[in-house]
Amino acid sequence: MLSPKLSTLAMSALLAVGVQAQTGAPEMTQAEIETGKKIYFERCAGCHGVLRKGATGKNLEPHWKKTAKDGSTQEGGTLKLGTQRLEKIIGLGTEGGMVNYDDILSKDEINIMARYIQRTPDVPPEFSLKDMEASWKLLVPVDQRPKKQMNKINLKNVFAITLRDTGKLALIDGDTKQIWQVLDTGYAVHISRMSASGRYVYTVGRDGLVTLIDLWYETPTTVATVKLGADARSVDTSKFKGYEDKYLIGGTYWPPQYSIMDGESLKPMKIVSTRGNTVDGEYHPEPRVASIVASMSKPEWVVNVKETGQIMLVDYTDIKNLKTTTIESAKFLHDGGWDMSKRYFLVAANASHKIAAVDTKTGKLAALVDTKKIPHPGRGANFVHPTYGPVWATGHLGDAVITLISTPSEKKEHAKFKAHNWKVVQELKTGGAGNLFVKTHPKSTHLWADMPMNPERENAEAVYVYDLKDLNKAPVKLDVAKDSGLPETKALRRATHPEYNEAGDEVWISLWGGKTDQSAIVIYDDKTLKLKKVITDPRIVTPTGKFNVFNTQHDVY
Numbered sequence: 064m065l066s067p068k069l070s071t072l073a074m075s076a077l078l079a080v081g082v083q084a085q086t087g088a089p090e091m092t093q094a095e096i097e098t099g100k101k102i103y104f105e106r107c108a109g110c111h112g113v114l115r116k117g118a119t120g121k122n123l124e125p126h127w128k129k130t131a132k133d134g135s136t137q138e139g140g141t142l143k144l145g146t147q148r149l150e151k152i153i154g155l156g157t158e159g160g161m162v163n164y165d166d167i168l169s170k171d172e173i174n175i176m177a178r179y180i181q182r183t184p185d186v187p188p189e190f191s192l193k194d195m196e197a198s199w200k201l202l203v204p205v206d207q208r209p210k211k212q213m214n215k216i217n218l219k220n221v222f223a224i225t226l227r228d229t230g231k232l233a234l235i236d237g238d239t240k241q242i243w244q245v246l247d248t249g250y251a252v253h254i255s256r257m258s259a260s261g262r263y264v265y266t267v268g269r270d271g272l273v274t275l276i277d278l279w280y281e282t283p284t285t286v287a288t289v290k291l292g293a294d295a296r297s298v299d300t301s302k303f304k305g306y307e308d309k310y311l312i313g314g315t316y317w318p319p320q321y322s323i324m325d326g327e328s329l330k331p332m333k334i335v336s337t338r339g340n341t342v343d344g345e346y347h348p349e350p351r352v353a354s355i356v357a358s359m360s361k362p363e364w365v366v367n368v369k370e371t372g373q374i375m376l377v378d379y380t381d382i383k384n385l386k387t388t389t390i391e392s393a394k395f396l397h398d399g400g401w402d403m404s405k406r407y408f409l410v411a412a413n414a415s416h417k418i419a420a421v422d423t424k425t426g427k428l429a430a431l432v433d434t435k436k437i438p439h440p441g442r443g444a445n446f447v448h449p450t451y452g453p454v455w456a457t458g459h460l461g462d463a464v465i466t467l468i469s470t471p472s473e474k475k476e477h478a479k480f481k482a483h484n485w486k487v488v489q490e491l492k493t494g495g496a497g498n499l500f501v502k503t504h505p506k507s508t509h510l511w512a513d514m515p516m517n518p519e520r521e522n523a524e525a526v527y528v529y530d531l532k533d534l535n536k537a538p539v540k541l542d543v544a545k546d547s548g549l550p551e552t553k554a555l556r557r558a559t560h561p562e563y564n565e566a567g568d569e570v571w572i573s574l575w576g577g578k579t580d581q582s583a584i585v586i587y588d589d590k591t592l593k594l595k596k597v598i599t600d601p602r603i604v605t606p607t608g609k610f611n612v613f614n615t616q617h618d619v620y
């Protein structure tokens with residue numbers, strides 16, 4: 064069973080690599096090597112890196128040697144682990160956060176992967192501005208697009224929903240809960256972000272394809288596409304006053320770089336490599352671009368470079384003479400979100416077990432906060448804690464807590480909380496590790512947390528809701544899979560990514576089933592926690608991230 068669509072460009076980029084001579088690695092046929100490359104790209108590279116040097120996941124080079132600060136050395140590698148041990152790890156997962164692949168890959172594929180990762184990593188080709196230009200498709204020039212909204216849909220309450228394994232995006236009308244349109248996009252769209260105007264949806268696929276969708280047509284229409292590289296995760300527009308939607312930035316995992324485009328046509332303008340030194344002073348050949356966000360304080364983007372731990376503030380006022388401020392934080396930067404004041408961006412340095420906070424006004428690191436294992440905020444959640452004032456919350460992939468960090472506020476009534484700022488003020492207990500996303504809304508008194516990566520079905524298929532008025536109370540568990548009314552399936556149906564509607568009174572959860580199983584979007588009333596609606600449709604296949612236009616446009620969380 065192989066996951067299907069992977070864009071031809073991304074695949075040919077990876078498959079173009081020749082077979083190298085291997086010492087000590089088990090024999091493989093050419094066909095097995097091709098299968099290994101495809102599965103590695105689709106399933107493994109995100110955590111372990113194309114060059115397999117490790118980040119969220121472990122180093123998977125055939126042989127590695129580490130020298131500690133005290134001069135002692137440690138050696139290891141996939142060759143040392145051998146095929147049998149690797150098959151076990153891939154099949155059953157590990158306590159360190161690696162999920163079990165025995166319900167995703169066949170036995171033969173697990174065996175192929177166990178042998179493939181004992182080979183020297185294949186290095187895919189680079190991707191230049193010329194390659195980007197060649198991939199650029201302007202399907203509808205800006206002056207030929209509608210001059211006003213041509214439909215009657217309340218665009219602010221539209222949800223863009225990733226249909227992960229189909230290479231498609233569903234646009235659902237949040238008012239009527241009807242599917243408005245399902246569009247082709249890149250493979251396994253990672254995130255959708257909105258234009259400052261709320262008219263356009265930008266999506267980026269894992270295969271590096273950016274799709275620009277115009278919501279003003281009778282039905283949503285793709286007006287431009289462009290490739291950023293072979294593997295990407297992030298995209299955002301310029302949002303500062305006077306620059307709204309003028310530019311778009313996209314970050315790639317491979318090659319490690321970010322690209323700047325025209326915001327309305329996607330015309331490629333510039334590529335900047337992120338290769339360089341880590342905060343520990345070592346050169347890294349694959350420092351991937353993780354989250355990117357448009358600053359509210361200045362005409363800048365916050366670009367988080369995973370492996371180096373460097374946070375770049377990219378000033379977009381003069382693209383030809385680009386100025387960048389590079390802020391040292393901690394290695395393995397991943398996802399993050401704004402604090403309540405939208406002055407500080409908090410980003411997880413996940414495998415360093417830290418949260419880094421950037422002050423976008425001063426352009427400096429505001430804090431580096433130690434947390435429990437592998438924080439994974441998504442965008443996090445902001446609320447006023449009854450005892451500690453404004454806090455930002457993150458869940459953890461690697462531990463059974465939700466961490467609450469006190470954040471600064473210029474409001475007079477919050478002055479008394481200053482002494483707590485940048486401290487972990489509370490850790491809410493969860494039923495286990497494996498959380499990916501937490502969410503709340505300014506109008507809500509609830510904090511929602513999923514647990515899709517927990518190995519227990521009863522946790523992975525449920526969400527937990529905390530009462531913000533009394534955080535010492537145990538959370539309410541909602542069994543999303545059961546509430547969907549769908550029959551139980553062999554593969555886990557992971558309940559993930561709570562997202563509010565525009566009004567802030569409903570929470571939408573993805574019930575992410577196997578590729579051939581019926582999945583669903585399950586909607587709850589935020590006040591009563593009662594089931595409100597289940598959206599099932601043969602087109603809703605492997606739904607994951609959901610992005611409400613208004614909340615994404617205004618960073619409401």
Ligand code: DHE
Nearest residue numbers: 109110227254296297298353354355397398441442607608
């Ligand atoms: Fe994500 C955000 C990277 C796996 C769903 N994910 C992000 C961001 C990064 C990232 C860098 C922040 C983007 C930004 O804000 O600019 N994700 C990665 C990986 O490297 C990783 C671990 C492995 C991979 O191969 O991609 C990974 N992510 C997943 C999944 O398996 C998820 C659960 C399902 C899916 O669709 O692939 C998933 N990631 C998401 C979602 C967001 C996200 C829904 C956006 C959260 C938000 O609310 O903004």
